[in-house]
Amino acid sequence: MSDNRSFKPVIVGFLCNWCSYRAADLAGTSRVGYPATLRDIRIMCTGRLDPTFVLRALQRGADGVLIMGCHPGQCHYQEGNYKAIRRVALLKRMLKQFGIDERRVQLHWASAAQGVLFTETVSKMTQELQALGPLDWPHNWPNEDPYVYTLPKTKQEAAHEQQT
Amino acid sequence: MDDRRVGVYVCHCGHNIAGTVDVEQVAEWAQRLPYVAVARHFQFMCASTGQELIEEDVRELGLTHVVVASCSPLMHEKTFRNACQRAGLNPFLFAMANIREHASWVHPNDRDGATAKAKALISAAVSRVLRQNELEPIRVNIHPATLIVGGGIAGIQAALEIADAGHHVYLVEREPSIGGHMAMFDKTFPTLDCAACILTPKMFDVGTHPNVTLLTYSEVENVEGFVGNFQIRVRQKARRVIEDLCTGCGTCWEKCPIKVIDEVFEAGLGYRKAIYRPFPQSVPKYPVIDVENCTYFRTGKCRMCEKSCPAGAIDFDMEDRIIEFEVGNIILATGYKLFDCRRIPQYGYGRLPNVYTSLEFERLTNAAGPTGGKVTLRDGETEPKSVAIIHCVGSRDRNYNRYCSAICCMSSLKFAHLVKEKTGAEVYNFYIDMRPIAKEYEEFYHRILEEGTHFIRGRVAEITDAAHTAEEEGKTIVVAEDTLLGRQRRIPVDMVILAAGLEPQADAAEIGRMFGVGCGTAGFFTERHPKLDPVATMTEGVYIAGACQGPKDIPDTVAQGAAAAARVLGVISQREVTLEPIRASIDESRCSGCRICNALCPYNAIEYLEAEGVSRVNAAMCKGCGTCVAACPSHVITGAHFTFEQVMAEIDGIMVDVYSESPTAPLAEIMA
Ligand SMILES: Cc1cc2nc3c(=O)[nH]c(=O)nc-3n(C[C@H](O)[C@H](O)[C@H](O)COP(=O)(O)OP(=O)(O)OC[C@H]3O[C@@H](n4cnc5c(N)ncnc54)[C@H](O)[C@@H]3O)c2cc1C
Ligand code: SF4
Ligand code: SF4
Ligand code: FES
Numbered sequence: 001m002s003d004n005r006s007f008k009p010v011i012v013g014f015l016c017n018w019c020s021y022r023a024a025d026l027a028g029t030s031r032v033g034y035p036a037t038l039r040d041i042r043i044m045c046t047g048r049l050d051p052t053f054v055l056r057a058l059q060r061g062a063d064g065v066l067i068m069g070c071h072p073g074q075c076h077y078q079e080g081n082y083k084a085i086r087r088v089a090l091l092k093r094m095l096k097q098f099g100i101d102e103r104r105v106q107l108h109w110a111s112a113a114q115g116v117l118f119t120e121t122v123s124k125m126t127q128e129l130q131a132l133g134p135l136d137w138p139h140n141w142p143n144e145d146p147y148v149y150t151l152p153k154t155k156q157e158a159a160h161e162q163q164t
Numbered sequence: 165m166d167d168r169r170v171g172v173y174v175c176h177c178g179h180n181i182a183g184t185v186d187v188e189q190v191a192e193w194a195q196r197l198p199y200v201a202v203a204r205h206f207q208f209m210c211a212s213t214g215q216e217l218i219e220e221d222v223r224e225l226g227l228t229h230v231v232v233a234s235c236s237p238l239m240h241e242k243t244f245r246n247a248c249q250r251a252g253l254n255p256f257l258f259a260m261a262n263i264r265e266h267a268s269w270v271h272p273n274d275r276d277g278a279t280a281k282a283k284a285l286i287s288a289a290v291s292r293v294l295r296q297n298e299l300e301p302i303r304v305n306i307h308p309a310t311l312i313v314g315g316g317i318a319g320i321q322a323a324l325e326i327a328d329a330g331h332h333v334y335l336v337e338r339e340p341s342i343g344g345h346m347a348m349f350d351k352t353f354p355t356l357d358c359a360a361c362i363l364t365p366k367m368f369d370v371g372t373h374p375n376v377t378l379l380t381y382s383e384v385e386n387v388e389g390f391v392g393n394f395q396i397r398v399r400q401k402a403r404r405v406i407e408d409l410c411t412g413c414g415t416c417w418e419k420c421p422i423k424v425i426d427e428v429f430e431a432g433l434g435y436r437k438a439i440y441r442p443f444p445q446s447v448p449k450y451p452v453i454d455v456e457n458c459t460y461f462r463t464g465k466c467r468m469c470e471k472s473c474p475a476g477a478i479d480f481d482m483e484d485r486i487i488e489f490e491v492g493n494i495i496l497a498t499g500y501k502l503f504d505c506r507r508i509p510q511y512g513y514g515r516l517p518n519v520y521t522s523l524e525f526e527r528l529t530n531a532a533g534p535t536g537g538k539v540t541l542r543d544g545e546t547e548p549k550s551v552a553i554i555h556c557v558g559s560r561d562r563n564y565n566r567y568c569s570a571i572c573c574m575s576s577l578k579f580a581h582l583v584k585e586k587t588g589a590e591v592y593n594f595y596i597d598m599r600p601i602a603k604e605y606e607e608f609y610h611r612i613l614e615e616g617t618h619f620i621r622g623r624v625a626e627i628t629d630a631a632h633t634a635e636e637e638g639k640t641i642v643v644a645e646d647t648l649l650g651r652q653r654r655i656p657v658d659m660v661i662l663a664a665g666l667e668p669q670a671d672a673a674e675i676g677r678m679f680g681v682g683c684g685t686a687g688f689f690t691e692r693h694p695k696l697d698p699v700a701t702m703t704e705g706v707y708i709a710g711a712c713q714g715p716k717d718i719p720d721t722v723a724q725g726a727a728a729a730a731r732v733l734g735v736i737s738q739r740e741v742t743l744e745p746i747r748a749s750i751d752e753s754r755c756s757g758c759r760i761c762n763a764l765c766p767y768n769a770i771e772y773l774e775a776e777g778v779s780r781v782n783a784a785m786c787k788g789c790g791t792c793v794a795a796c797p798s799h800v801i802t803g804a805h806f807t808f809e810q811v812m813a814e815i816d817g818i819m820v821d822v823y824s825e826s827p828t829a830p831l832a833e834i835m836a
Contacts, residue, residue, distance in 0.1 A: 027270055028236070033270050033271060034270055036274050039818045041814050048794050056816070060815060061819050077766050077787060112682045
């Protein structure tokens, strides 16, 4: 953690389709820059956020996870973001017990018109993660990890396996 | 590995992407991802040549999945899905990586970072697309009726276009009459034709059209459903006048003893009664009782109107009516509100008697207005000998609104002409820039110049009654810097008109939320695309027209009203629309019947089957938010196109080591 600024954290983002993804698009069309630390995934609503997604991202090596949705009261599906508030709060409580700093998993809001707020959120989180240093979670797991979720095989894969 | 074959296409978007992201290197790298049969980079993927490239590869290389890395999926996902479909591939076997809005445009000085991010997003898309399934779009019939909210000139125009084409329209207006702001004007620029002469025939047509249900004094309370099938609930406020009996004779308001300042139609300059209709040509012609000011409702006595009405049409006990109906499409035409000039205290509006707003002046100069069209000072008698007109009040000003209100230059020129014509007064127009930009507007400006109006370039600093000289005594003094002469000027005048800017309606955000339409930074409704799709919105089946989309004059408003109507007619003539098949479904064989999902669904789309002891999603009601999918403790709810496997694969893909030369090794294991 000696040279924080050169450390480029990887943040996995979960952006809802209706507000925050559009805020990110607006940041693009208005050419407002921010650090290239975020790798974002679009979900229809923050209500779709399965806490497992967050764990998976950390487990695969993300230094932080940023979840962004519509402002409370403005969810395209009425109240998905309220569900997200509760789920993320519970998840954070659990992560704390694993020794993971709170700031590594953040939930924020941005409306489709708040491109600048979106970029500020990413920049701020990047700085916080730089101060915290790498998480390097994969290395904390035992080599043969019983908890790693293996994806069920797709139909094609199953068919292919049967053939060979 | 099985026989899945992915094609990856990296778009240059001219310089937009290629100027920052090393597209060549990205394509070469993507070629090494597992299952990728071909990875190319190309100038413009959305051009016909780009789309043909995909189609050819699907046919000739037997691609089973396609990934395009270019702009936002909100921009071109449809374009590329269609290309897949033309090549015989199910459009849902396609995924998009947004490397323009989310990479090149936001990391312009970080070529390495942007390139690395592009790789990660592409790897995520490949990983995800491998798990995507064929889906069939859902087809629904389109209800042929249309809801139009707002009965200004925009809503009127749209209503007539659709009704004339033979389809039903529900026009909802919250005031007692349709007409909007235009009904308040005397003359309209640039031709100076009489506003009433061109507007009232249209209002009459709307009021009598067999295909129009006119709901005035009404507001939409609730909207449910989606394109083709919206359920609407409207509250019609109690008029307390029975429309079927009323003849609009006017005896009631003649007899009513209560005079009220009319803040809406007369802009506070004139009076109306407690039972009133806003103006003589109101459509519909029936009055309403304003219960807040009516003596009977305040003291329990009076009933003058009831006693005098020859038709027996007064009904004090009338209650609000709830009206429910279905429509296939919606047009919002809710217009604007005027900037509140009191917010600029140094301009003295509300304090100095002879400072007027533009709307007040419209009423003052209107032949049907409170002074019968005579331009006088507040005393109601004196004709002004000098008038100052201040442009850009509340517009182009970082303290209030940054944007240009588009119509104030022209309405100020119109006022200059009307003042000169009616009073012969000296007129001083204070402007920042002159912006008469549409057809025949520049010519109108020259006409006003020739009429001898003085134009002073500079923003007004202050309007005051504190005289410095004997000449200024008793006058209203306009203080401004004349930027052409480079010095301060003080011009004493009798009357000042503030050309106030146009602002979004106070409830625009709330209305927008109800209909699923966003508001931009300035607060006006956001169109789907600022250039290419100006009247559609991000919500299918909901359109916007007129000043609710941004400040504009009547010609542009009418054009948008007609354009929105054309879009709606286009949808109606298709008879059915296709919806994204993004829905939840429950594997009932594995459902434990815990019922956790039942209460979570915001649309009550999940029912519990008592007999079977399991839950089931009603696909017609589900909107695909995915809340239930994330909540099911048994993991048996699938959210089509956002399944657990798909999102997990996307996460795995996005966490690829972008700096490794051979992403294949660890990824193959993940992706397989
Ligand atoms: C002082 C002044 C002078 C002008 N002079 C000219 C001119 O000479 N020539 C010209 O071309 N343009 C002129 N304009 C511009 C002109 O007023 C607009 O272009 C035009 O009125 C826009 O029409 P609209 O239908 O979009 O909005 P509006 O006229 O504002 O109509 C909107 C209607 O929707 C209703 N409404 C709003 N919200 C709701 C709701 N939630 N539910 C139900 N109903 C609702 C309102 O009551 C209103 O009737 C002038 C503007 C000003 C301020
Ligand atoms: S939450 Fe899952 S298991 Fe429980 S009722 Fe719903 S579908 Fe069945
Ligand atoms: S996806 Fe959303 S709308 Fe559909 S059933 Fe589940 S909770 Fe209801
Ligand atoms: S749609 Fe944005 S949080 Fe629900």
